[in-house]
Amino acid sequence: MRAPFRNTERAYGLVSQGFHWLIVVLIIVQFIWAWRIDEIDGLRDRLELVTQHKTIGMTILFLALLRLFWRLFNRPPPLPAHMSRWEQNAAHAGHWLLYGLIIAIPLSGWAYSSAAGYGDYWWGPIDFPSIVAKGEELEELFESTHEWLTDTLAIVAIGHALAALHHHFWRKDDVLKRMLPIWRKE
Numbered sequence: 014m015r016a017p018f019r020n021t022e023r024a025y026g027l028v029s030q031g032f033h034w035l036i037v038v039l040i041i042v043q044f045i046w047a048w049r050i051d052e053i054d055g056l057r058d059r060l061e062l063v064t065q066h067k068t069i070g071m072t073i074l075f076l077a078l079l080r081l082f083w084r085l086f087n088r089p090p091p092l093p094a095h096m097s098r099w100e101q102n103a104a105h106a107g108h109w110l111l112y113g114l115i116i117a118i119p120l121s122g123w124a125y126s127s128a129a130g131y132g133d134y135w136w137g138p139i140d141f142p143s144i145v146a147k148g149e150e151l152e153e154l155f156e157s158t159h160e161w162l163t164d165t166l167a168i169v170a171i172g173h174a175l176a177a178l179h180h181h182f183w184r185k186d187d188v189l190k191r192m193l194p195i196w197r198k199e
């Protein structure tokens with residue numbers, strides 16, 4: 014039996030898998046909330062959705078930092094030997110880009126909110142400090158930063174998911190399976 018929590022040479026452990034899928038679900042919720050914020054009429058309902066978006070986003074930031082910390086002490090299983098050097102490099106670059114994005118996006122959202130002058134977004138009771146000064150110019154800057162970073166995440170994550178499916182259905186290797194908690198192999 015392998016230790017279930019840590020990564021092994023053959024598979025991701027439960028902690029890495031848990032972080033991965035929990036953050037995937039929360040990010041999908043974030044995109045749905047952003048779309049709902051756009052669609053909804055009524056200031057009060059809109060404000061509630063924006064507050065939820067910020068709260069979930071700050072939770073993602075917290076989880077992403079914990080995940081990164083865990084990752085530094087838990088090497089992932091090596092990529093299959095049949096992948097060429099450039100494919101391995103592309104996979105690694107993609108993974109680090111994704112790590113960067115799940116940290117940079119909430120930070121840009123936080124900076125955007127600070128510049129806009131809104132705090133009070135941890136389900137109410139906890140206020141986050143402002144990380145940039147209040148002001149219209151900074152607000153516009155971080156609004157567009159948040160937007161292009163999320164656009165980039167959408168593109169990279171779709172490419173990443175397609176690559177995982179390609180491994181599973183075309184290459185028929187274990188790359189997707191070893192990220193799934195239901196799959197157990199020594």
Ligand code: HEM
Nearest residue numbers: 040043044047050067070071073118119122123126160163
């Ligand atoms: C990984 C986490 C996050 C994701 C994936 C995400 C995603 C998005 C997306 C897709 C939009 C719509 C952008 C557009 O096309 O205009 C948006 C808007 C926004 N986000 Fe985030 N976000 C995240 C975290 C945060 C955080 C932590 C905050 C603030 C603390 C935040 C604050 C905002 C605000 C204020 C808007 C504008 C909402 C409006 O239309 O009024 N976001 N976010």
Ligand code: HEM
Nearest residue numbers: 037040084089108111112115170173174177178188189192
């Ligand atoms: C917002 C969406 C996503 C983000 C931010 C994300 C992020 C990441 C990151 C950072 C890694 C590297 C893990 C590490 O080296 O510690 C990873 C690995 C992985 N992801 Fe995702 N992911 C997302 C969506 C998906 C989806 C939808 C799938 C499946 C279709 C998927 C399948 C995988 C697989 C199979 C691996 C392991 C690759 C390997 O063995 O090297 N991911 N993901």
